[in-house]
Amino acid sequence: MGGTTTISVGSDGVAIITIINPPVNSLSFDVLNSLKERFDQALQRDDVKAIVVTGAKGKFSGGFDISAFGALQEGKAMTTGLASKPGYVSIDILSDTVEAAKKPSVAAIDGLALGGGLEVAMACHARIATSTAQLGLPELQLGIIPGFGGTQRLPRLVGLAKALEMMLTSKPVRGEEAHDLGLVDTIVSGDELLEKARQMALDILARRKPWISSLYRTDKIEPLGEAREILNFARAQARRQAPNLQHPQVCIDVIEEGVVSGPRAGLLKEYESFQVLLKSDTCKSLIHVFFAQRGTTKVPGVTDLGLKPRQIKKVAVLGGGLMGSGIATALVLNGYEVVLKEVNQKFLDAGLGRVKANLMSSVKKGRLTQEKFEKTMSRLKGVLDYESFKYVDMVIEAVIENVSLKQQIFLDLEKYCSPNCILASNTSTIDLNLIGEKTKSHDRIIGAHFFSPAHVMPLLEIVRTPKTSPQTVVDLLDVGKKIRKTPVVVGNCTGFAVNRMFFPYTQAALLLVERGADIYKIDRAITKFGMPMGPFRLCDLVGFGVAVATGSQFVFNFPERTYKSMLIPLMQEDKRAGETTRKGFYLYNDKRKASPDPEITKYIEKAREISGISVEPKFGKLSDKDIIEMVFFPVVNEACRVYAEGIAVKAADLDIAGVMGMGFPPYRGGIMFWGDSIGSKYIYERLNEWSKMYGEFFKPCDYLAQRATLGAPLSSPLDQGKSRL
Numbered sequence: 160m161g162g163t164t165t166i167s168v169g170s171d172g173v174a175i176i177t178i179i180n181p182p183v184n185s186l187s188f189d190v191l192n193s194l195k196e197r198f199d200q201a202l203q204r205d206d207v208k209a210i211v212v213t214g215a216k217g218k219f220s221g222g223f224d225i226s227a228f229g230a231l232q233e234g235k236a237m238t239t240g241l242a243s244k245p246g247y248v249s250i251d252i253l254s255d256t257v258e259a260a261k262k263p264s265v266a267a268i269d270g271l272a273l274g275g276g277l278e279v280a281m282a283c284h285a286r287i288a289t290s291t292a293q294l295g296l297p298e299l300q301l302g303i304i305p306g307f308g309g310t311q312r313l314p315r316l317v318g319l320a321k322a323l324e325m326m327l328t329s330k331p332v333r334g335e336e337a338h339d340l341g342l343v344d345t346i347v348s349g350d351e352l353l354e355k356a357r358q359m360a361l362d363i364l365a366r367r368k369p370w371i372s373s374l375y376r377t378d379k380i381e382p383l384g385e386a387r388e389i390l391n392f393a394r395a396q397a398r399r400q401a402p403n404l405q406h407p408q409v410c411i412d413v414i415e416e417g418v419v420s421g422p423r424a425g426l427l428k429e430y431e432s433f434q435v436l437l438k439s440d441t442c443k444s445l446i447h448v449f450f451a452q453r454g455t456t457k458v459p460g461v462t463d464l465g466l467k468p469r470q471i472k473k474v475a476v477l478g479g480g481l482m483g484s485g486i487a488t489a490l491v492l493n494g495y496e497v498v499l500k501e502v503n504q505k506f507l508d509a510g511l512g513r514v515k516a517n518l519m520s521s522v523k524k525g526r527l528t529q530e531k532f533e534k535t536m537s538r539l540k541g542v543l544d545y546e547s548f549k550y551v552d553m554v555i556e557a558v559i560e561n562v563s564l565k566q567q568i569f570l571d572l573e574k575y576c577s578p579n580c581i582l583a584s585n586t587s588t589i590d591l592n593l594i595g596e597k598t599k600s601h602d603r604i605i606g607a608h609f610f611s612p613a614h615v616m617p618l619l620e621i622v623r624t625p626k627t628s629p630q631t632v633v634d635l636l637d638v639g640k641k642i643r644k645t646p647v648v649v650g651n652c653t654g655f656a657v658n659r660m661f662f663p664y665t666q667a668a669l670l671l672v673e674r675g676a677d678i679y680k681i682d683r684a685i686t687k688f689g690m691p692m693g694p695f696r697l698c699d700l701v702g703f704g705v706a707v708a709t710g711s712q713f714v715f716n717f718p719e720r721t722y723k724s725m726l727i728p729l730m731q732e733d734k735r736a737g738e739t740t741r742k743g744f745y746l747y748n749d750k751r752k753a754s755p756d757p758e759i760t761k762y763i764e765k766a767r768e769i770s771g772i773s774v775e776p777k778f779g780k781l782s783d784k785d786i787i788e789m790v791f792f793p794v795v796n797e798a799c800r801v802y803a804e805g806i807a808v809k810a811a812d813l814d815i816a817g818v819m820g821m822g823f824p825p826y827r828g829g830i831m832f833w834g835d836s837i838g839s840k841y842i843y844e845r846l847n848e849w850s851k852m853y854g855e856f857f858k859p860c861d862y863l864a865q866r867a868t869l870g871a872p873l874s875s876p877l878d879q880g881k882s883r884l
């Protein structure tokens with residue numbers, strides 16, 4: 160587990176206890192045990208009058224050690240007192256040792272005080288922090304609730320409404336705001352943090368400052384009737400926002416227990432609920448996503464070579480359409496100089512206008528000041544030729560999906576850019592080897608696949624061919640980090656990881672509809688499962704033009720497993736092309752509100768006639784579970800192919816690609832993780848059965864068949880020899 164604490168006692172009689180467990184001073188069992196021992200020592204020693212708790216290297220603590228959850232979930236880690244007694248940490252250590260101590264303690268907070276870290280700080284008698292410190296209880300994002308007394312102390316320090324907001328959103332507050340809220344007593348600079356904390360501890364001892372136990376404060380908690388109203392309002396809101404999640408409701412129940420029956424009862428309920436939630440599928444999935452997300456930047460054979468990212472200052476974006484302008488927005492927002500190129504003044508003005516509109520929308524939402532807006536816009540320059548391209552460090556091509564156009568552009572780029580310039584394409588489906596076919600620059604050609612809207616969506620799919628140099632990958636990983644994207648490095652193939660995995664998503668839905676399932680019922684079932692929208696609503700959003708262009712790449716490359724439905728082309732003939740035409744699978748009003756359209760039946764019937772498929776009554780009666788399985792098992796099947804072909808290095812990368820790129824619910828852990836929670840054997844058997852009845856589209860791939868026979872998880876490590884990376 161690792162980590163420890165140190166104690167040093169000054170001539171003023173103040174003991175400084177320092178948490179040491181790099182990189183974020185997480186609270187492992189070793190750290191918690193050591194913290195208890197140090198406190199006991201400090202309380203026994205005659206030369207210690209008061210105590211300051213702090214974290215090494217400018218970080219208080221990032222909370223309980225998340226890597227220890229696995230052992231706890233399996234019922235291990237019972238060797239220490241920590242897990243053997245109900246509420247040992249929250250009651251025995253933090254309440255009965257730290258908070259009830261006869262010597263005052265002050266938490267000196269710089270950097271992070273998150274989760275268990277903030278809970279330790281709240282058990283101290285006062286808190287002093289820097290203005291940049293981040294304080295929060297983000298446990299809910301891991302599928303658990305605060306477990307070291309946070310559900311009881313935070314409401315008593317900042318009031319119910321703010322405490323609920325902080326816990327339910329998992330968002331931390333900065334030092335200044337924490338001070339305004341009463342969570343922190345004093346703000347000081349980093350240099351004087353410890354000195355002022357010592358002084359504060361002595362002031363408390365001398366009663367020059369109040370000696371407060373947060374757990375027994377009542378002044379910030381609303382009277383019972385009002386408190387219940389606030390809690391019920393939060394319950395309803397959490398249910399609306401996350402109908403599939405139990406733990407936000409549990410968190411509110413635990414807070415309520417403390418308000419109604421007192422904080423001690425609250426602490427016990429917190430402990431019991433924490434133990435139950437820890438073992439839930441939601442928690443296991445979210446913890447998997449936490450580590451998987453951090454694992455995407457670790458690419459064997461690339462990031463372990465000791466390469467340093469080169470400095471990229473200026474980037475050219477080719478194409479000012481929806482994607483190009485979104486990419487340019489993300490870049491200028493994060494400090495890059497951007498040259499936006501278009502083919503004529505009209506398109507250029509439109510592109511620059513889109514970037515401006517994106518930034519203005521942030522100004523309107525209060526996320527960007529007018530001054531910052533102007534500074535950000537000043538980093539953007541529009542051009543109509545390649546003249547300035549010799550000064551750029553990277554180009555991102557974002558023109559329409561046309562192979563010969565892209566080939567010509569890359570030839571031009573090779574001519575106009577410096578020989579070290581990175582040549583990236585934002586293509587979502589086209590093979591990069593094809594794009595660079597006519598050039599000699601294969602080592603610096605790379606895919607930088609953003610998701611629309613590019614300045615909002617968190618994923619950056621970095622596509623690498625066998626010829627792309629590791630340096631180019633490292634450079635783009637660094638840009639990805641600087642523009643706050645989660646990068647996933649994948650190999651080159653049609654559709655790469657995200658689009659390839661999710662191509663069967665729409666295909667399966669079309670197949671079900673042609674056989675008699677209802678469009679709107681499918682979308683409802685999929686949304687209930689946790690996707691932001693169903694496949695038909697998504698098609699409307701991206702537009703039928705894009706859907707058909709992307710689809711044709713798959714039809715061409717994987718004809719044996721593409722379901723060829725005429726439904727979308729038939730609708731296109733009638734000028735229905737999705738949300739932009741106000742008519743797609745749904746009808747749209749001025750406010751973009753979608754409503755079902757009964758007219759859709761006529762297109763479905765026509766599509767059936769063309770494909771020669773007749774309605775099967777059982778498809779009209781599919782349960783939500785059937786719909787989920789028939790739509791998502793083909794996605795799992797394709798994810799298995801992608802993994803087996805070595806397009807992804809780790810199955811966990813595919814989980815993140817699906818969560819961040821398609822909105823697959825993180826609390827289901829990602830597509831491969833979810834598949835494993837169901838079991839390879841069951842998925843294989845279902846697909847096999849459907850492939851016999853409804854064709855090749857459902858045919859399980861060899862990898863899935865092999866895993867099912869072995870009874871092995873889908874995500875177990877692959878033989879790396881096969882990897883395309």
Ligand SMILES: C[C@H](O)CC(=O)SCCNC(=O)CCNC(=O)[C@H](O)C(C)(C)COP(=O)(O)OP(=O)(O)OC[C@H]1O[C@@H](n2cnc3c(N)ncnc32)[C@H](O)[C@@H]1OP(=O)(O)O
Nearest residue numbers: 183185221222223224225226273274275297305306307453
């Ligand atoms: C009982 C209690 O109530 C329960 C708890 O306390 S649960 C834990 C609550 N705390 C959290 O949820 C915080 C989780 N951590 C974070 O949000 C972010 O890591 C952070 C804001 C602390 C730092 O972010 P950032 O600087 O971008 O660095 P990031 O890459 O995320 O993390 C650095 C490393 O620390 C690790 N780490 C971060 N927090 C950790 C934690 N609480 N436990 C274990 N490891 C942790 C990361 O896995 C990563 O490891 P790696 O370098 O091997 O990949």
